[in-house]
Amino acid sequence: MTYIAKPKFHHPGLPKNDLGFTHRDYEGKISTLCAGCGHDSITASIIEACFELSIEPHRVAKISGIGCSSKTPDYFLGNSHGFNSVHGRMPSVLTGANLANRDLIYLGVSGDGDSASIGFGQFAHSIRRGVNMTYIVENNGVYGLTKGQFSATADRGSKSKKGVTNTDNAIDLVAIALQLGASFVARGFSGDKTQLVPLIAAAIQHKGAAFIDVISPCIAFNNHAGSTKSFDYVREHNDAVNRLDVITGRDPISVDYAPGTVQVVEQHDGSRIALRKIDADYDAHDRVGAMTFLQKHAAKGQIVTGLLYVDPESDDLHSHLDTVETPLNTLEAKDLCPGTTALDRINASLR
Amino acid sequence: MPVQSPISSVNDFVVRFANVNGSGSASANEMFARSILRHGVPVSPRNIFPSNIQGLPTWYEVRVTEDGHLGARGGVDMMVAMNPQTWDKDLASIEPGGYLFYDSTKPMPASKFRADITVIGVPLTAITNSTYTDPRQRQLFKNIIYLGALCALLDMDPKLVEQLIGEQYKGKEKLLSSNVHALHLGRDWALQNLKCPIGLRIKKADKVGDRIFIEGNNAAALGAVYGGATVCAWYPITPSSSLADAFTSHCKKLRHDPETGKAKYAIVQGEDELASIGIVIGASWNGARAFTATSGPGISLMTEFIGLSYFAEIPAVIMNVQRAGPSTGMPTRTQQCDIIACAYASHGDTKHVLLLPEDPAEAFEFAAQAFDLAERLQTTIFVMLDLDIGMNHRLCRPLKWDDARQYDRGKVMTAEMLDDGRDFGRYLDVDGDGIPYRTYPGTHPTKGSYFTRGTSRDRYARYSEEGSVYADNMQRLVRKFETAQDMVPRPLQANAAKPTKYGVIYFGSTAPAMDEAIGLLEANGHQLDRLRIRAFPFHSSVASFIADHDFVYVVEQNRDSQLRSLIVNENGIDPVRLVPILHYDGTPITARFIAGAIGDHQDQLKLTPLRKVKS
Numbered sequence: 001m002t003y004i005a006k007p008k009f010h011h012p013g014l015p016k017n018d019l020g021f022t023h024r025d026y027e028g029k030i031s032t033l034c035a036g037c038g039h040d041s042i043t044a045s046i047i048e049a050c051f052e053l054s055i056e057p058h059r060v061a062k063i064s065g066i067g068c069s070s071k072t073p074d075y076f077l078g079n080s081h082g083f084n085s086v087h088g089r090m091p092s093v094l095t096g097a098n099l100a101n102r103d104l105i106y107l108g109v110s111g112d113g114d115s116a117s118i119g120f121g122q123f124a125h126s127i128r129r130g131v132n133m134t135y136i137v138e139n140n141g142v143y144g145l146t147k148g149q150f151s152a153t154a155d156r157g158s159k160s161k162k163g164v165t166n167t168d169n170a171i172d173l174v175a176i177a178l179q180l181g182a183s184f185v186a187r188g189f190s191g192d193k194t195q196l197v198p199l200i201a202a203a204i205q206h207k208g209a210a211f212i213d214v215i216s217p218c219i220a221f222n223n224h225a226g227s228t229k230s231f232d233y234v235r236e237h238n239d240a241v242n243r244l245d246v247i248t249g250r251d252p253i254s255v256d257y258a259p260g261t262v263q264v265v266e267q268h269d270g271s272r273i274a275l276r277k278i279d280a281d282y283d284a285h286d287r288v289g290a291m292t293f294l295q296k297h298a299a300k301g302q303i304v305t306g307l308l309y310v311d312p313e314s315d316d317l318h319s320h321l322d323t324v325e326t327p328l329n330t331l332e333a334k335d336l337c338p339g340t341t342a343l344d345r346i347n348a349s350l351r
Numbered sequence: 352m353p354v355q356s357p358i359s360s361v362n363d364f365v366v367r368f369a370n371v372n373g374s375g376s377a378s379a380n381e382m383f384a385r386s387i388l389r390h391g392v393p394v395s396p397r398n399i400f401p402s403n404i405q406g407l408p409t410w411y412e413v414r415v416t417e418d419g420h421l422g423a424r425g426g427v428d429m430m431v432a433m434n435p436q437t438w439d440k441d442l443a444s445i446e447p448g449g450y451l452f453y454d455s456t457k458p459m460p461a462s463k464f465r466a467d468i469t470v471i472g473v474p475l476t477a478i479t480n481s482t483y484t485d486p487r488q489r490q491l492f493k494n495i496i497y498l499g500a501l502c503a504l505l506d507m508d509p510k511l512v513e514q515l516i517g518e519q520y521k522g523k524e525k526l527l528s529s530n531v532h533a534l535h536l537g538r539d540w541a542l543q544n545l546k547c548p549i550g551l552r553i554k555k556a557d558k559v560g561d562r563i564f565i566e567g568n569n570a571a572a573l574g575a576v577y578g579g580a581t582v583c584a585w586y587p588i589t590p591s592s593s594l595a596d597a598f599t600s601h602c603k604k605l606r607h608d609p610e611t612g613k614a615k616y617a618i619v620q621g622e623d624e625l626a627s628i629g630i631v632i633g634a635s636w637n638g639a640r641a642f643t644a645t646s647g648p649g650i651s652l653m654t655e656f657i658g659l660s661y662f663a664e665i666p667a668v669i670m671n672v673q674r675a676g677p678s679t680g681m682p683t684r685t686q687q688c689d690i691i692a693c694a695y696a697s698h699g700d701t702k703h704v705l706l707l708p709e710d711p712a713e714a715f716e717f718a719a720q721a722f723d724l725a726e727r728l729q730t731t732i733f734v735m736l737d738l739d740i741g742m743n744h745r746l747c748r749p750l751k752w753d754d755a756r757q758y759d760r761g762k763v764m765t766a767e768m769l770d771d772g773r774d775f776g777r778y779l780d781v782d783g784d785g786i787p788y789r790t791y792p793g794t795h796p797t798k799g800s801y802f803t804r805g806t807s808r809d810r811y812a813r814y815s816e817e818g819s820v821y822a823d824n825m826q827r828l829v830r831k832f833e834t835a836q837d838m839v840p841r842p843l844q845a846n847a848a849k850p851t852k853y854g855v856i857y858f859g860s861t862a863p864a865m866d867e868a869i870g871l872l873e874a875n876g877h878q879l880d881r882l883r884i885r886a887f888p889f890h891s892s893v894a895s896f897i898a899d900h901d902f903v904y905v906v907e908q909n910r911d912s913q914l915r916s917l918i919v920n921e922n923g924i925d926p927v928r929l930v931p932i933l934h935y936d937g938t939p940i941t942a943r944f945i946a947g948a949i950g951d952h953q954d955q956l957k958l959t960p961l962r963k964v965k966s
């Protein structure tokens with residue numbers, strides 16, 4: 001058997017959240033990824049964020065495409081339903097799932113191969129439709145599962161493990177998500193959990209399309225000198241615009257950062273994001289500004305991380321379609337079927 | 352040329368209108384067909400249109416058929432030739448003794464006509480130009496004027512036509528009166544200047560009954576509404592777009608919460624077919640009834656996801672309105688050419704359920720039933736329409752629904768069942784029918800969750816590439832497909848008046864032509880038992896029908912006898928016993944064609960004695 005279950009041992013002293021759950025309740029199966037893979041750190045951050053938000057694990061639907069990154073939903077929230085769909089097509093499956101039941105939390109996990117190549121169209125359209133989801137791309141600049149080919153996010157001029165230089169321009173998914181109208185756009189680094197966990201927590205609280213690009217080095221194929229997605233390179237070139245704290249609606253807000261460097265963003269559901277601005281000039285409410293900022297830093301070879309844009313007034317696909325509050329998957333014949341009287345009228349109109 | 356007497360026929364002839372796409376003739380032509388229906392005389396109209404928007408030729412054919420034959424007949428008794436571009440072809444298609452109706456504003460040399468037909472000229476352009484100044488009005492009212500002239504020529508009751516115009520322009524008094532005026536302009540001119548009526552006539556009858564007049568796509572869309580579809584994702588493609596459009600408009604009228612005004616449905620125009628089927632699969636996985644409507648090229652794109660639906664066992668409904676392929680083929684022409692592509696869609700070993708409706712009434716029933724089947728079988732169900740039923744109006748029995756009918760959501764394990772300690776293995780064959788239980792996401796805090804994937808897994812949905820585990824699952828899928836045999840609509844058999852060694856198998860939109868062909872064949876002494884297949888997997892009666900006959904003709908509208916191949920493949924039948932009767936030029940099959948082809952084969956059987964080969 002190639003499947004590995006986690007031993008069901010709970011340490012009595014583990015910290016518990018509001019629901020009385022421990023971290024273990026947010027874990028899944030044991031990862032089969034390479035030791036040290038950035039994706040495993042993202043898994044850990046997702047677990048941490050869901051723990052901190054006291055989410056009921058079974059109320060999450062975790063959907064992915066195909067790739068090492070897309071395998072990760074099996075490694076967190078073991079009590080929730082996961083769906084490893086087909087390569088690059090996570091966004092449509094997630095969109096459908098979301099339409100069927102607006103009450104669950106939707107977590108889409110994808111790779112850069114998955115989302116920036118075969119699934120580029122689906123990525124773009126799910127964002128522009130404003131599907132209420134947290135869309136995480138675990139971006140390592142290579143195809144991990146098929147052993148190290150350049151992906152479309154690999155920077156021009158960067159080198160593969162075999163020493164080949166990439167001559168194609170890179171797709172910056174963050175820039176695209178901004179352009180497409182994502183109402184929450186962030187970039188994280190798998191090696192910086194302090195920044196990543198609150199980004200994921202805030203994205204989950206956000207109503208609408210929340211996109212997080214997480215640079216996630218591939219230990220096996222993209223962690224060498226010459227790669228712009230290696231741990232060392234990202235640490236050296238990371239330029240964080242902010243750090244955040246996420247305060248759920250229930251908690252009173254108490255932050256005491258130096259004036260001028262904190263911005264509190266209240267979201268639709270009452271949750272608040274306290275943005276500790278490292279770059280005092282950075283305004284996370286300015287979509288156009290964010291785009292320019294990103295381009296300027298990219299030109300200097302810097303990787304901007306943090307919450308780059310948020311629209312606290314956002315809405316989602318269900319608001320656009322004006323669907324009923326009741327999840328569509330619970331409607332039955334009595335709610336849906338117009339019945340014989342209506343059919344008789346229709347028949348009469350067709351004579 | 353022998354002297355040809357003009358065709359004389361009451362309530363049984365074919366009128367074809369030759370127009371230019373974009374000239375606004377469609378509504379006048381349709382009104383012509385509907386007016387005849389109002390006389391109590393059945394009609395069977397067909398749109399013949401190019402895959403462009405403006406300027407190219409289009410035809411609209413109305414078969415007037417007191418006997419109620421709804422297949423295409425072939426041949427034209429009266430051509431309303433309004434398109435100079437296609438004049439020669441149109442003229443040539445008129446039956447000897449037929450009629451040509453044309454715009455006689457400009458004189459034409461005798462060489463432009465045929466001696467064996469009756470030529471009827473009406474100076475349409477002259478009449479419109481002297482009545483209207485606006486060019487668009489001239490264009491549109493010209494169509495109503497020829498409708499008026501036809502009323503006089505065919506002896507139709509103008510009141511009935513006026514009544515129809517009244518219904519169409521209800522509340523728009525100005526349009527109503529100007530249309531009625533144009534109608535009378537044409538009628539009066541014809542009555543004053545032509546010999547009316549001609550040999551072709553409409554006489555009031557009582558042959559329509561309570562039947563309705565509807566397009567298959569519209570009926571299938573209503574089926575989806577009644578069947579409880581809440582999610583529709585689609586991408587525009589002829590000839591299926593009108594199905595999604597109809598679903599949208601029915602939902603707008605029938606599916607809004609009366610208190611909040613909110614929609615009890617979600618319709619997404621996908622960015623392509625890949626996304627459309629992905630949305631359907633995501634929604635169905637999460638317990639909603641979802642479907643997409645598409646045609647051949649869309650099916651090609653969807654096949655990877657269809658394989659996922661089969662292997663991961665996720666319900667999906669695909670309404671496939673077939674058109675002529677391969678590739679872009681003839682996008683606005685009809686065929687039944689996706690049988691194999693749909694039955695075995697995707698890589699690896701797969702088999703899918705196909706429903707094969709014959710007319711709009713069945714399209715409605717099968718579309719609604721498809722959602723029950725998809726959920727019961729947890730797999731893709733194809734509703735196989737085609738352009739001929741999808742985009743043409745057909746007379747059919749009224750749509751029927753039983754208000755007591757509940758949706759069959761199949762085997763869904765609830766939180767209560769899990770709490771009761773029921774063993775949940777997502778791919779466990781508890782009942783021996785190959786159909787496992789599923790749970791919807793979010794059902795229970797600690798029980799019943801599983802990971803859906805297209806990769807091999809064991810009965811408890813745990814990833815496994817163990818050979819025996821994989822084979823076990825594939826075998827169960829075969830069992831499930833066998834179970835499907837008894838769930839899908841059964842074939843319908845009708846026997847010849849006398850015992851016979853010959854049978855015929857047919858399906859879908861071929862049915863009306865086949866029904867009529869049987870009469871023609873009988874008249875020539877050929878007796879045939881009939882079996883109309885309504886679904887794949889094939890019911891056991893298909894094999895026994897074939898076993899009971901020496902030869903069975905398989906009539907279908909594709910080049911490669913796809914249904915026949917499927918029967919041979921699935922039932923291990925000797926192909927020699929199945930004689931293909933194939934029609935695939937993109938036009939709907941006719942009774943004349945079927946009777947001709949089968950008759951020829953029957954004659955050959957009788958005429959060619961078996962001779963011993965000399966060694």
Ligand SMILES: Cc1ncc(C[n+]2csc(CCOP(=O)(O)OP(=O)(O)O)c2C)c(N)n1
Binds near residue numbers: 067142
């Ligand atoms: C239609 C299709 N084409 C190709 C593949 C092969 N394939 C599997 S994973 C993958 C790329 C994965 O790369 P990425 O999404 O970046 O994820 P990573 O493994 O790097 O995390 C490819 C090309 C496939 N599964 N399906």
Ligand code: SF4
Binds near residue numbers: 032033068069
């Ligand atoms: S190949 Fe790369 S991406 Fe895949 S598991 Fe190994 S380190 Fe991670």
